[in-house]
Amino acid sequence: xxxxxxxxxxxxxxxxxxxxxxxxxxxxxxxxxxxxxxxxxxxxxxxxxxxxxxxxxxxxxxxxxxxxxxxxxxxxxxxxxxxxxxxxxxxxxxxxxxxxxxxxxxxxxxxxxxxxxxxxxxxxxxxxxxxxxxxxxxxxxxxxxxxxxxxxxxxxxxxxxxxxxxxxxxxxxxxxxxxxxxxxxxxxxxxxxxxxxxxxxxxxxxxxxxxxxxxxxxxxxxxxxxxxxxxxxxxxxxxxxxxxxxxxxxxxxxxxxxxxxxxxxxxxxxxxxxxxxxxxxxxxxxxxxxxxxxxxxxxxxxxxxxxxxxxxxxxxxxxxxxxxxxxxxxxxxxxxxxxxxxxxxxxxxxxxx
Numbered sequence: 001x002x003x004x005x006x007x008x009x010x011x012x013x014x015x016x017x018x019x020x021x022x023x024x025x026x027x028x029x030x031x032x033x034x035x036x037x038x039x040x041x042x043x044x045x046x047x048x049x050x051x052x053x054x055x056x057x058x059x060x061x062x063x064x065x066x067x068x069x070x071x072x073x074x075x076x077x078x079x080x081x082x083x084x085x086x087x088x089x090x091x092x093x094x095x096x097x098x099x100x101x102x103x104x105x106x107x108x109x110x111x112x113x114x115x116x117x118x119x120x121x122x123x124x125x126x127x128x129x130x131x132x133x134x135x136x137x138x139x140x141x142x143x144x145x146x147x148x149x150x151x152x153x154x155x156x157x158x159x160x161x162x163x164x165x166x167x168x169x170x171x172x173x174x175x176x177x178x179x180x181x182x183x184x185x186x187x188x189x190x191x192x193x194x195x196x197x198x199x200x201x202x203x204x205x206x207x208x209x210x211x212x213x214x215x216x217x218x219x220x221x222x223x224x225x226x227x228x229x230x231x232x233x234x235x236x237x238x239x240x241x242x243x244x245x246x247x248x249x250x251x252x253x254x255x256x257x258x259x260x261x262x263x264x265x266x267x268x269x270x271x272x273x274x275x276x277x278x279x280x281x282x283x284x285x286x287x288x289x290x291x292x293x294x295x296x297x298x299x300x301x302x303x304x305x306x307x308x309x310x311x312x313x314x315x316x317x318x319x320x321x322x323x324x325x326x327x328x329x330x331x332x333x334x335x336x337x338x339x340x341x342x343x344x345x346x347x348x349x350x351x352x353x
Contacts, residue, residue, distance in 0.1 A: 044079035106142035121333040152183035172315025185323030196319035202312035205276030249350040281311040
């Protein structure tokens, strides 16, 4: 059953007779009229397109579900409603808080930088940008300290410098723009899939082939907003990941993954879909950590030692064309200690016979 507003619902869909400005910002609301070129766009995406960049899609969706957006005078409580030409929208959202992230002296492992951009090795357990529940300790807070005013702000102050994102518990290479023009150029490279990305993961399970691709469109889980699923639904977004096995163990696989698309949780969901979820992935693997005793024979000394307490996924390499010098830049982030520790235990206790 579709979750968009049914066309037969009793909504006032009469066209607006007099031309009015497409966007009029009021004291506490935003009035919008849908132009013909936007017809068929999801309501949440359409609203997000017309708001300041400091509003997130999840915030917009929650506001829609709470009745904060009206369509032709009636609350539209479903974010997936497809807007129509001449729909009249009124958007009422809370003012964004924490407009300017506070600079924090958090050490950064900078792999490369010049006057236009930087490449950083993000540690695990670091949120990329401030949001509800994480107003401090984020990568943006650290960037504000290290680069001060030398960060792009086209995506809003809460995402200053951030061209793309990594999950909180995914470590590795992340690209930072120091001015808006560089940000736009880099973002276009990501959008046109001209950025080469390579991840390394420890998977719980043994992949059948030494190399292959995983193709499966992704959409949000219907009951759990923290998860994505592979789906044949027309609204699901196409996703493609290539992988190559680097090392095999009994019951586990070290794998290199090259995502050709950049969907939310893509690698984690694709590996789960072939029966080999990322090790210690609480959301998709049901296990938040791995101890030495989980891999070693009974009675092994130090069995309670925690080897890794987050998903064993690392953004290992990023390759892109520098938008100013036009040279190819390739940056690598070495495997972090927790993944190396896990691999040492697998090599010792779970070698492939």
